[in-house]
Amino acid sequence: MPRLIAPGMAKQLLFTADTINAEEAFRLGLINQVVSLDELIPVVSGIAQRISSKAQLAVRLCKAAANEGL
Numbered sequence: 001m002p003r004l005i006a007p008g009m010a011k012q013l014l015f016t017a018d019t020i021n022a023e024e025a026f027r028l029g030l031i032n033q034v035v036s037l038d039e040l041i042p043v044v045s046g047i048a049q050r051i052s053s054k055a056q057l058a059v060r061l062c063k064a065a066a067n068e069g070l
Contacts, residue, residue, distance in 0.1 A: 003070060005029055 002010040005028045013020070022034045035043045051059060 001030075 001014060004010070009028060012018070020028070022031065025031045026034050033043070
């Protein structure tokens, strides 16, 4: 988590085990998007379709580069 958000906020959340709502998680950068439950499947399906329409090797290499870059 400290690699995703400010270290101080990460430590506070980890040490206190406080829960946060979706809007706060979005504000902190822990999630990419907030959608209603009714929108969830269409939004996720749309993202999955956009990714799957790309070249598999390119997606695989992008994923590896992002993971290794961390």
